[in-house]
Amino acid sequence: MKHKSEEKKSILIKLYRMYRFLYIHHFRILTSIIYKLTCLLLGCYIPPTVDLGSGVNFGHPIGIVIHQNSKVGKNTIIYQNVTLGRKDRSNQLAPIIGDNCIIGAGACILGNVVIGKNVTVGANAVVVTDIPDGCTVVGVPGKIIKGLQKNE
Numbered sequence: 001m002k003h004k005s006e007e008k009k010s011i012l013i014k015l016y017r018m019y020r021f022l023y024i025h026h027f028r029i030l031t032s033i034i035y036k037l038t039c040l041l042l043g044c045y046i047p048p049t050v051d052l053g054s055g056v057n058f059g060h061p062i063g064i065v066i067h068q069n070s071k072v073g074k075n076t077i078i079y080q081n082v083t084l085g086r087k088d089r090s091n092q093l094a095p096i097i098g099d100n101c102i103i104g105a106g107a108c109i110l111g112n113v114v115i116g117k118n119v120t121v122g123a124n125a126v127v128v129t130d131i132p133d134g135c136t137v138v139g140v141p142g143k144i145i146k147g148l149q150k151n152e
Contacts, residue, residue, distance in 0.1 A: 008042060008060075008061045008062070009057065009058050009059075009061050011041075011042065012038070012042050012044055012046075012058055012061045013056070013057075013058070015034060015037075015038045015042075016038070016046055016048075016052065018034060019031045019034040019035045019038065019048050020048050020050075020052075022034065022048070023048035023049070031048050035047065035048055042061055042062070043062050043063055043064075044058070044061055044062065044063070044064040044065075045064070045065045045066065046064065046066045047066070047067075047068040049068040049069065050066050050067075050068060050069075050070050050071070050072070051070075051071040051072070052072045053071075053072055053073045053074035053075070053076065053099065054074050054075075055074050055075040055076075056072055056073075056074070056075070056076050056077075056078070057075075057076070057077045057078070058077075058078050058079075059077055059078065059079035059080065059105070060079060060080040060105075061080070062080050062081070063080055063081035063082075064078060064080065064081070064082050064083075065082070065083045065084070065085060066083075066084045066085075067084055067085045067086055067092075067094035067095070068092075068094070069086075069092055069093070069094040070084045070085075070094040070095050070096065070097070071095075071096045071097065072084070072097045073097055073098045073099035073100070073101065073117065074099045074100070075099055075100045076097055076098075076099065076100065076101045076102070076103065077101070077102045077103065078103045079102075079103060079104055079105040079106075079107075079123070080105050080106070081105055081106045082103050082104075082105070082106065082107050082108075082109075083107075083108045083109070083110070084097070084103075084109050085108070085109075085110055086110065086111060087110045087111030087112070087128060088111075091112070093111060093112035094111075094112070095109040095110070095111070095112075095113045095114075095115065095127075096113070096114045096115065097109070097115045098114075098115055098116045098117035098118070098119060098133065099117045099118070100117055100118045101115055101117070101118065101119045101120070101121070102119075102120045102121065103121045104120070104121055104122045104123035104124070104125065105123045105124070106123055106124040107121045107122070107123065107124060107125045107126075107127070108125070108126045108127070109121065109127045110126070110127070110128050111128055113127060113128060113129065113130055113131075114130045114131075115127070115130075115131045116130075116131055116132045116133035116134065116135065117133045117134070118133055118134045119131050119132075119133065119134070119135050119136070119137065120135075120136040120137070121136075121137050121138075121142070122136065122137065122138030122139070124140070125137055125138050125139055125140065125142045126139075126140045126141055126142055127141070127142035128141055128142070129141075129142070131144065
């Protein structure tokens with residue numbers, strides 16, 4: 001028997017893929033209805049304009065907010081209460097997340113930020129600068145604790 005969290009994960013991914021498909025094929029009214037229903041039922045705000053790569057997974061799908069211009073790479077795991085958003089109201093620039101990343105619970109990645117491949121963002125970290133491939137970042141503001149050599 002599936003755990004409720006597993007069921008919500010599965011439902012969120014299926015609904016997102018459905019309304020993303022409808023959006024791409026210009027079924028705007030149906031897209032809007034399914035998107036709003038998903039927001040109400042699951043408490044996750046992932047607009048149809050967001051580009052989620054294949055294999056993206058949600059650890060615990062609740063309280064996840066992703067800006068409409070964000071991109072998330074393949075096989076990335078996003079945990080609960082994560083925000084991928086803009087830094088201020090003056091622009092629509094949003095984060096781009098690389099492949100095979102882990103975004104910990106409560107993390108905020110804000111603004112025109114590029115997160116490299118194979119990056120781990122710790123729980124409750126606030127990231128406002130680019131993070132290169134293979135690093136681990138934690139804290140407020142986010143600091144790299146693993147991945148860069150001293151001469152880099």
